[in-house]
Amino acid sequence: MARLQLRNVVKSYGIHEAVRGVSLDIDDKEFVVFVGPSGCGKSTTLRMIAGLEHISRGEIAIGDEVVNRLGPGKRDIAMVFQNYALYPHMSVRENIAFCLEQQKLPKAEIQQRIATAAETLHITELLDRRPGQLSGGQRQRVAMGRAIVRNPKVFLFDEPLSNLDAKLRVKMRTEIKRLHQLIPTTTVYVTHDQVEAMTMADRVVVMNKGMVEQMDEPQKLYLKPASKFVAGFIGSPSMNFLPARLAGEATDLHLVLEDGTRLAVPASRADDFKHHLNRSVIFGIRPESISSHCDRPGWVPIDAAVDLVEPLGATSMVYFNVGKTGLCASIDSEFAPKARTRLPFSINMNQMHLFDPETERSLAC
């Protein structure tokens, strides 16, 4: 159990910087998920915490101790790997016992700890098998058993579910979360799957190009993305982005889209944006914030020709164009239009986002 701190951590390979100054403060017992596209530096950061990669600059502290110079075995961490990394020539029991044997614990205690861990993860009957005789889900469980048996200060997960099929992934996801509730330990979990990030995390760290874009609770990330990148990465389908201009006066703001369409900014949001009058912006709106016709306050009508409809069951993805930009709306299937018809849509401007076209940071912050 420990706090985990990263202070301006940099990882460089020659002139290329894979991680460019990451500072994080992860609380004791917190479940933090690193998420981002491939090559964003999330795995490298995790591996630096684990001690598997050398830290080029900056500091990492577990508890009160700076661990930069400690080997991975001395950091009191446990890691679950993407491909499980179970020792193929050892039985499940030996796999789990290995780390305890390295700590030179008495045999009786080792056996007792294995039994407890196996019970927690329901793998007692697998203890005498070899990893090669296990299914993907079972291997995953053994890998977790190997991690929990040592009672570490920090758990590290490196995309542990990406080798499982979709159904099993959902099951293991809830299981990892339940395990964390059962054994509350500081956890860092790396994934490229934003659904995993949203569902599991106490706080999510969105990374891009070696830097932290935003660290926040999942719901805040969704509602108040700090940048265009976070807005586009979190939420499925992705947020729509349109080039626009913010015009009008402080009390009567509106957005002018490329094709001249004017969208009124509701009074509830005017305060957020009134300092950015008369400038180019990127207008962001989630597919869930576009609906078929609706009269509620803050909803603005827009007329468009439907290009394509993808039914998903409860909702349908409706694609249409505004000016030259394609938009996607997630609409209740009951009200879904047919392709190639013209339709009045409504945009929920209460949920609008504006970003700076150059820095791509949110203008609401």
Added chain:
Amino acid sequence: MRKLTTLHGRPASERLGDAALLLISLLLAIFFLMPIVWSVANSFKPAAEALANPVALFSKAFSLENYRRLEDVGAGWYVYAANSVLIALGTIVLTVLIAVPAGYGFAKFRFPGQSLIFVVVMATMMIPFQSILTPLFLILKFLGLQNNLFGLVLVYTTFQLPFSIFMMRNSFDAIPSALIEAARIDGASQWALLRRIMMPLALPGVATVAMFAFLNSWNEFLAALIFLSDQNKFTLPIMLVNVSSGIYGIIDWGALQAGITVTMFPCIVLFLALQRYYVRGLTAGAVK
């Protein structure tokens, strides 16, 4: 499943093809096994019959006479066999002791000049052994190891190493780095890592290295002939030559075949015993 398809559901032409293939394989096997069978059969004949003309492959009379006469060759065949065993074991142990850490180093560590050193090690494979016999002789003489079994072990190990290091590097390379990382996180020391994780997984490679070290040191003739001058220190291949060039140039075929059988036997047994590992070792890292 496969048996079912062979018995039923397969066209006659295909089954005929299989039969032909089997027949050809059998003929080839007989062709290659013949000399071995011939030697073994001859070695158990009475001496006179081994020289008879026309010869019979198998004789009705079973005799150990040839083996008994092998005892009269020089210091007796068992002395030479013991020497050969000592040299082979020494070469195996020394080769494995050096090649395993060297291969591990080349596979899993990064250090300056790594590729160059590896290329240099590999390049020594290109040097014909015979061309440096004289300098080797001088070095052994300088070390006082001439006419010494350990000296010969050193020579054999030297020539065994490039291939063995290459082999071990491939074996260690084939082990996923995630396993090593997992072990490091588990707190394994470098020694525990090598002993508990790497070695068991690289065992096929070690078996291959040991086998080649055995075969090459067991069968080697030229260096043994040159570096050993004391009759009591000769190895089996030298004994075989002594048998075949007997008094007045008469070749004692029976004794020679007995000697060949004795020499060949451990090779065949070892090969069969390690075959499973050996094949896995040679193809390690070929397909991920």
